[in-house]
Each structure stands twice: as C-alpha cells, then as structure tokens.
C-alpha cells in the first residue's frame with residue numbers, strides 16, 4: 370500500500386496525517402504540548418514521526434510539510450539557525466518599510482511589517498546576520514531536516530518574500546536591496562525534492578526512497594483539505610488567527626488592506642490573514658468554556674458590542690496597520706455576553722474581508738467552508754452565516770495536515786486521477 374504523510378505546523382500545535390491512494394486517513398498524530406516554540410520544532414518533528422505506527426511508516430511514499438506563512442529564519446551552511454526565527458505576526462519589519470517602499474512596486478504584498486521580505490531586511494541589519502548563509506521559511510527548514518538539502522522553498526511560502534509567482538522568478542527590483550544571502554530556489558508546492566536522508570529513514574523505519582516534497586502554508590493546506598474547488602468557493606480558517614481564502618479567476622493584490630493572491634493551478638487564491646481569531650478567544654476562555662458558553666448564545670440575535678479583538682496592537686487584514694489598537698471594551702459582566710461580542714465582532718471582520726475581496730474584483734462568494742479549531746462552533750457558524758449571507762459549511766476535512774498529505778500524493782503518486790492543486 371502506498372501512503373502519504375502531511376505534516377502541519379500551525380501556530381499552537383503540530384499534526385501529522387497519513388492517507389492512502391484513495392485519500393482515506395490511515396492515522397493521525399499530534400503534538401499536544403502547551404505551545405509550539407521554535408526550539409521544539411525539530412524534536413516535535415521526530416516525535417510526530419515516531420508516533421506513526423511502524424507498519425504504516427514503512428509504507429509512506431512521500432512527505433510534505435506546511436508551516437505558518439511568513440515564519441522565517443536564517444541559518445548557517447550546516448542548516449543551524451543563527452538566531453531565533455521570526456514568527457508570522459512579528460512586526461519588527463515595520464522599521465524597514467520606508468526602505469522597502471523605495472524598491473517594491475506600489476501596494477505589493479511585501480509592503481507589510483510582517484512580510485517575509487520585511488523580516489529579511491530587518492534581519493540583514495542585525496549583528497547575527499554575518500553568520501547566516503540561507504534564508505528559509507519554517508516549512509522549508511523542517512523539510513530540510515528530512516531531505517538534507519538547504520535553500521529550497523515553494524511558491525506559496527515564497528510569495529511574501531517577493532517571489533514573482535506568475536513569472537516564476539525573483540523580480541529584478543529585489544536585487545536592488547543587495548542583501549547578501551542565499552534566497553531559496555522556489556519549486557511548485559508538492560514537487561518531490563529528494564529522497565529522505567538515509568539516517569532518518571533507518572532511524573524511523575521509513576523507506577529509503579521515501580520522497581520529501583516541497584510544502585505550502587498552513588492556510589493553503591486547510592484550503593486543499595476543505596474540498597473547495599470552484600471559483601467563488603472560500604475557506605475561512607478559524608485557528609489562532611482568522612484567515613480568508615477565496616478561489617478566484619482574478620488575481621488581487623492590495624497591501625493597503627493586506628490582500629494578496631496565491632497561485633493555485635489556473636486560478637488564484639485571494640485573501641488575507643488577520644491577527645484576530647482563536648488566540649484572542651483563548652486569552653479569555655478555555656476550550657470547554659468556549660463550547661459551553663457558545664451554546665447559551667442565540668446566534669439569530671446580533672450583539673451590539675463592537676470590538677476589534679487583538680492580543681496586542683497591529684493587524685494585517687482587512688486593516689493593514691501595525692499599530693492598530695485592540696478594542697475590547699466595554700466588557701459586560703456576563704462571560705456569555707462578552708463571548709457573543711467577540712464572536713460577532715470577528716464575524717464582522719470576516720465579512721468585511723470577503724466584501725473587500727469581491728469589491729476589488731474577486732469572484733462573488735458562493736459558499737464558505739470552515740477549518741481550524743473554531744470550525745466546530747455551530748453558534749459562531751450561524752452568526753457568520755448571518756453576516757456572510759451565503760451557506761457556511763464545514764470543510765470536508767478540517768485538518769491542514771490532511772491537505773498537505775493530498776499535496777504530497779498529488780505530485781508523488783502515479784495515480785491517474787491525482788489532482789494538481791498548484
């Protein structure tokens with residue numbers, strides 16, 4: 370039996386899903402630590418592999434990994450990080466935005482404090498930069514641990530670095546920054562890179578010719594897992610953050626709102642990612658409270674509380690402002706009312722996001738699939754449907770790791786009906 374492993378590094382955890390040729394899940398494994406901090410990325414990868422039952426491990430034909438988009442790091446010639454990675458929502462790049470504006474085209478995706486290029490430029494001005502040889506995304510580095518070749522990425526992860534996903538090359542304007550670093554060679558997501566390192570294969574009982582494939586981002590993996598496939602279909606990821614993806618014939622880029630488009634087959638995955646979302650809910654409620662209090666809320670009645678729920682100042686989409694202050698007052702005494710206000714406000718932000726995408730020329734939204742930890746919340750889904758005015762449905766599979774396993778299968782399998790996602 371040929372099996373395919375997808376690994377998802379999200380904001381708060383990591384999961385692995387093994388599927389067969391028919392896309393049927395054979396096993397799921399997860400890292401259930403408190404928080405997935407960078408020093409634990411490597412050990413988490415080994416734990417996930419070790420947790421897959423041995424007989425299944427022997428049948429894995431290809432592996433792909435997705436990471437949080439725009440989580441980046443510098444490493445030396447041996448692949449050792451030279452400094453702590455900068456996470457997707459790290460806004461330190463704000464100080465180099467003026468410099469970037471002088472070289473990047475107006476309204477380009479990189480013109481955001483959290484873009485990968487803003488982070489690279491900021492890093493290039495730090496003392497540790499002299500030790501660095503490669504710039505990689507989280508997913509690139511994790512895949513490197515498996516295949517051993519440095520300097521490889523995919524065009525989903527590389528979008529926010531400024532890679533031209535239409536021409537499939539780095540644009541000339543990027544060279545004007547003169548950053549002395551090896552930028553990754555960019556492949557189509559899912560492309561087999563190399564066979565797994567022999568020592569890793571023997572340590573985990575994997576096949577010697579198990580392929581490690583180019584990865585993708587966590588939200589695109591969630592889109593692939595959802596079952597959405599027609600223009601007008603969208604996927605909202607209700608994870609730690611709130612991420613919108615709308616499949617469209619038209620490409621849309623507008624850094625004013627943090628809107629950008631990923632290449633997706635012959636179509637475009639338009640969208641944006643907000644810092645609001647489950648991480649803010651987690652700040653006030655645990656999962657059990659979220660589930661029980663939500664049941665007490667009447668989703669047909671709108672809450673008048675108008676929040677902009679953020680953990681700290683700064684959002685990326687639909688308002689791209691690194692200084693945007695959180696708005697979490699007035700706070701009612703009843704936790705149920707407070708939660709209602711949070712869910713209602715996030716639904717308003719989501720609806721505003723889709724409205725902007727459509728106003729800027731994306732296909733009209735016909736249906737919204739939902740992925741991520743918040744997808745199980747039927748109250749929230751009903752509130753969202755009231756705002757979105759289109760059917761809000763559960764994704765076929767809500768695990769990003771499942772989408773990444775499909776990606777590995779699509780390119781590595783000889784299966785005649787293998788889908789091409791990218």
Ligand SMILES: Nc1ncnc2c1ncn2[C@@H]1O[C@H](COP(=O)(O)OP(=O)(O)O)[C@@H](O)[C@H]1O
Pocket residue numbers: 378379380381382607608609610646647648649650651656659660663740741742743744745746749
């Ligand atoms: N019943 C619920 N209602 C709303 N949100 C929930 C519920 N249960 C969990 N969550 C949220 O889901 C988030 C985790 O989702 P997950 O997809 O695992 O996130 P990540 O983006 O970190 O991978 C948490 O931040 C939590 O607030």
Ligand SMILES: O=C(CO)[C@H](O)[C@H](O)COP(=O)(O)O
Pocket residue numbers: 379380436437438439457525586587588589608610611612640641642643
């Ligand atoms: O907020 C995030 C972290 O979980 C998302 O990964 C992200 O920013 C979405 O980016 P992309 O559209 O490139 O997948």
